[in-house]
Amino acid sequence: MARIPKETVDQIIHHADIVEVVGDFVSLKRKGQNMWACCPFHHEKSPSFSVAPAKGLYKCFGCGKAGGVVQFIMDIEGTSYVEALKYLAKKYGIDVQEEEKTPEQQLAQNEKDSQFIVSNWAKDHYHKLLQDNEEGQSIGWSYLRQRGLNQATIKTFELGYSLDQWDDLLKSASAAGFELKYLEKTGLVVRREDDQGQDTGRRYDRFRGRVMFPIHNISGRVIGFGARTLKPNDKTAKYLNSPESEIYHKSDVLYGLYQARQPIRSEELCYLVEGYLDVLSLHQGGIKNVVASSGTSLTDGQIRLIKRYTDNVTVLYDGDAAGIRASLRGIDMLLEGGLNVRVVLFPDGDDPDSYIRKVGDQRFKEHLEVASQDFIQFKTDLVSREAAHDPVKKAEAIREVLQSIAKVPDPIKRQVFLQQTSQAFGIDEQVLITEYNKLVRNATQKAPGGQSSSGGSGAAGSASGYNSSYGGSSGGQQVPGGGASQRPAPRPMSPEEEAEALMYGASPEDLMGGGGDLGTLTREDLEPVPDVLEQCEREVVRLLLLYSAQPLAPEVAVAQYLLQQLDDTPFKTGVYADLLHLCRQELEQGRWPEVRTLIQHGRSDIRSVVAELATEKYELSPNWTTHQIHVPRELDLLQTACDNAILRLNKVNVERELAVRLEALRHPADEASMMENLQTIHLLKQMDNQLASLLGTVIPRGA
Structure with missing residues (x-):
């Protein structure tokens, strides 16, 4: 390598x-x-x-x-x-000079890297065929130009073409030195089976005679392909995608996100479409904050990807009513993911790609502005039209809208949506709230392990939120978390929150509001009690990393002081001993031990510890300074912090040695050994008392 x-x-x-x-x-x-x-x-x-x-x-x-x-x-x-x-x-435009690698050396890298390499090579191969090959130009290039795509768009998205041959890619990849197993793992090549489903050992290209749409991950690496056939009478699927692999998980990928991530962030909005060509046409028309689910049902992984860059998403639909109906569940998932969702419809028979080509870029953008509507309002209009004058259908339509509102995690937004729905259907708001709470309670009871009285997250938490907002529901209707006259039950903590609260000094009673009942909290939920010696060594290393160059006295910095004090104190915890050694090495080479340097170390355990020691979850609020309240900082008390860290470490080491000596007294020994042991115990006790006195931990007699 x-x-x-x-x-x-x-x-x-x-x-x-x-x-x-x-x-x-x-x-x-x-x-x-x-x-x-x-x-x-x-x-x-x-x-x-x-x-x-x-x-x-x-x-x-x-x-x-x-x-x-x-x-x-x-x-x-x-x-x-x-x-x-x-x-x-x-x-950052830095030239990396490497020794020349043969294909075999390239493939000696780990499995994922090898699949990335072969996928990138295939992308270049297909792109070259589209531009330079006669078949690619006459069929693939002509099709893309017919769809209105220009050279810049084709280059930006690295589009390509696969020849209508059984083994073009297979032969080219073999000639380039790529191993067949990586061509198969990425799905570029398929093993042939006979009529009985037996593996014949023969292989052929998965993609043949198709326009190729490389699928990039969010850092721009090719992980798979979408491919459209151009044969009018082809019996195979119009679109064919790469199969799942170690590098390609379609549920965690959005087509076009690599190109759209910065525009999404700057516009604070993501447009969500269905197909590759929708993304390409809109991007070319100046709407660059657009991604596609590539025709698949929306997944939690894709929703999390969008939320990395924005909380706002607008879904672009064609005018097909059946398609809209089928997509409603996906939008409910967007709501549940905490996103603000809007919807834009296009005239019947048009999708985003065809409509922008029909009306042009400017009119398309104007349509997005005018036709955009909040999803709850959109769904309300949709289901109310379908219900028409049928009271039974209208009741079901209201429940459908309430089910979507229940997906919204923000209680204020839920309240606004309930008010909006009440006005749209002309139904009393309190009746809606009552029905909403019923739906939520039923959903909670049906959920695996769900308890209608436990609050929790999701639907149950939503219901209790409405009880507290409205002071209970009409007709004496009880909701999860208590009735109108009861104080709503506090939201139960997750195991992570419980562990963190305990770590910061909260008692089990504090976690349950003073009731003293731990509920579902188990011993496994709590952080294990750390080893005292390990904690002392950790504290010394923390000070060393964070304040190495800070002066304690003229020409004496924290790193010099601590390492000098620790000359005769070997560390027992492996990773802290290694970090101490690395800090000594840095100092001996004329450099201060710094987080920026050690965080790049080759060992993952060292990187992990450095990151853990150098980060703090909470910061002191600037309001303390504004109100002229002085809070001493650790930086102002470094000498005390360093001295205490050394003293505590020495005290723990003395206590451990004292325990070993006391244990030795319990075993038979000759008189000389026993006397020597007793003298050592006496000295250790004196040292322990002196260290305790210096630390201020001596307990006075009679206390």
Whole structure:
């Protein structure tokens, strides 16, 4: 495997701005000294993902992911250290000089990297065929120009063409040195089976005689393909997609997101369409904040992708009533994901692609402005028209709208939607609230393990929210969380919240509002009690990392002071011992041990610990200073912090040695050994008392 010289690695890390890099994948917002967003690695509705620009690291306080700029690319892409460095080098225009690699050396990289490499090669192969091959130009290029696409759009989305041959790609890839197993794993090549379904060992190209739409992940790497046949009488599907693979999971991909992510962020809006050509035509028409679900049903993974960049999504529909009906469930999922959803309809027979080509870019944009309506209002209009003058159908239509409102996590928005629905159907708002609470309670009771009295998240939490807002429902109707005269039950904490609360000093009674009943809280939900010695070593390393260059006295900085004090104190915890050694090495080479440097270390456990020690979930509010309330900072008390850390570490070591000596007294020994042991115990007790006195932890007699 080729290596990247250390000088180049240092240059890449020096130029890579973690805010810029992470900002390509999530929408960061400043809060205090750090930037915050919803985590791209797990589903959450409240931001717990923090980026510290000054330290060059990120940390999620929900799932625990943490590291520096290179680690972020490794995590988000699931790729190797070398590939992450190449990605950053490309972004910042840094030339990476590598030794020449044969195809065999390329494929010696890990499985995912090899699949990325072969997919990228296939994209280039198809793109070249579209532009330079006679068949590609006469069939593929002609079709794309017929659909109104220009050269710039074709290049931006790297469109291509696959020859109408059984083995064009297979032969070309083999000649280029790619292994067949990666062609099969990515779905570019298929094994032939006989009439009995037996594997014949023969292979052929999956895509033949089709226009190729490369599917990119959010960092621009090709992970799969969509392909449209151009044969009028072809019995196969009009569109054919790559199968699922290690690098392609269609439920976690939106076509065009790589090209649309920055426009979505700047416009604070995402347009959602169904097909590849919808994306291409709108992008070419100047509407660049557009993505497609590629004809598949909308998934939670795709919704989370949108929410990384914006809370606002507008769904563009054609005028087909059956298609709209089939898509309503997907929009309910958008609502449940916390997105603000609007809908735009086009005239019957038109989809976004055909309509923009028919009326032009400007009139299309005007239509988006005029025809856009809130989804709840849109659904209300749709189902009320279908119900017409039938009272039974009207009642069902109201319930359909209420089911969508129940998906909205924000209680204020739910209240507004209920008021809006009441006016639209001409029905008393309190009646709607009563019916809403019934639907929510029934949904909660039917849910796996659901308890109608437990509140919880989702529907049950929504119902209790309405009870508290409206003081109960009419007719003595009880709702989850208590009746009109009862105080609503507090929302139960998740195990993560419970563990965090306990870590910050809350008692079990505090978690339950003073009742003392832990409910479903189990011992497994709580963080294990940390080893005291490990915690002491951790604290020393933390001070060393955060304040290494801070002066304690003339010409004596924190790093020098701590390492000098620890000369005769070996660490017992492996990762902290290794970090201490790395800090010594940095200091010996004339450099201060810094978070920015150590967060790029090759060992994942070291990167993880550095990120953990260097990030803080909470910051002191500037209001304290505004109100002239002085709160001492650790930076102002560094000498005390360093001394206490050393003293505590020494005290724990003394206590451990004392325990070993006391245990030895319980076992038979000769008189000389026993006397020596007793003398050592006496000295250790004196040392323990002295250390306790220095720490201020001596308990006076009679206390």
